[in-house]
Structures are given as C-alpha cells and as structure tokens.
Amino acid sequence: MSRSLEDLNPEFRQPLIRSMKAAELIDIHMVPYETERHVWRQAKLWRQSRTTSKIREMQNFLRVQGAGYLADVIESVGPQKGQWATNAIPGMSWHQWGLAADLYWDKNGDEPGGVEWMDLTGYRLFAEITKIHGLTSGYFWKSRDAVHIQMPKDGTPKMTIQNISDAMKDRYGDKHP
Numbered sequence: 001m002s003r004s005l006e007d008l009n010p011e012f013r014q015p016l017i018r019s020m021k022a023a024e025l026i027d028i029h030m031v032p033y034e035t036e037r038h039v040w041r042q043a044k045l046w047r048q049s050r051t052t053s054k055i056r057e058m059q060n061f062l063r064v065q066g067a068g069y070l071a072d073v074i075e076s077v078g079p080q081k082g083q084w085a086t087n088a089i090p091g092m093s094w095h096q097w098g099l100a101a102d103l104y105w106d107k108n109g110d111e112p113g114g115v116e117w118m119d120l121t122g123y124r125l126f127a128e129i130t131k132i133h134g135l136t137s138g139y140f141w142k143s144r145d146a147v148h149i150q151m152p153k154d155g156t157p158k159m160t161i162q163n164i165s166d167a168m169k170d171r172y173g174d175k176h177p
Helices: 010-024 039-047 052-064 068-076 121-132 161-172
Strands: 030-034 100-105 148-150
Touching: 010 030, 010 100, 010 121, 010 148, 039 068, 039 161, 052 068, 068 161, 100 121, 121 148
Parallel strands: none
Antiparallel strands: 030 100, 100 148
16 A cells, blocks of 8 residues: 555656645645555455355456456455445556545644544645646545545546556556565
C-alpha cells in the first residue's frame, strides 16, 4: 500500500496537490493514506465481504472473458474476512491506474479512524475544492466514500476486461508483494 503522492499519475497528482493546498488555506489538512493500490490489495479488499460462490463466479467470468490474470490475482490472495470495502475487482479501481487516492482529514492530529471520521464537514469542503480542480470525490456518490478522490468522472476504465487484465499484468507482473 502506497501513501506517496509520487506514485500517482502526474495528471492526477498535480490537481490533487493544488486541492490539498487550497484546503490548507481554510485549515483543512488532508493526509493521503492510500494512493496507488496494488492489484493484490484490491483483490483482498474485494474478497473480504464475498461468499466463496460469488468469488468463484467472478473468477469463472473473468476466465471466460480472457482475463485470466485478474482471476489468478483474486485466487492468489486466498480467503479474506472483513466488512464490505469495495465493489471494484482488481483493475477496475482507479487506484491501480494511479488515478485515485484516499485521504483522511487530520482534524486533531488523529490517525485514520479518529474523531474526524464522524464529522464530514472537512470532507465536504475538500470535495467541493477537488471539484473546482476537475477531480471527482466519492463524497458525492450515493454510496458516499468521503475519503476517495479520483480524476476520471467514470466509475471504471472504459476498456474490455481482457485489456484491463493485460494492462494490470504489464503494470504489476506475476509476483505477489
């Protein structure tokens, strides 16, 4: 898991940094806690709230579509336990493309999960600022993901799943981190 803004695509990184600096002017300090997310981490997050049958169903679908790499990544992370975290399988999150980041509002010097997570004021204001800089905030989504900022307005890459799988294999390779 990366927290470095340097790992982000420069086209996204620059407006994100401008947004963070603008937020600082109104005493909202946003701290990146996850920038580029490896395909294996995405697979773990996706798997953790899925039944075995749903996981197998997705793997079968991916293999039929020629996306064996993504199916293998989902299989390779093994069983996961936890609450729902994402609907995006590996490759379908902008995090894997360096075009998304999760940031927490450092209201009182707290780490993620502190009191500021209960107060959405800073997230709402930051979302408005990012919108001015051409970014998309999960704060405005129906499923509200207030910590999430991405560059593309679209929810997922507009490519075939096979092309996404190939791009992820090129980007991340076969080695599990």
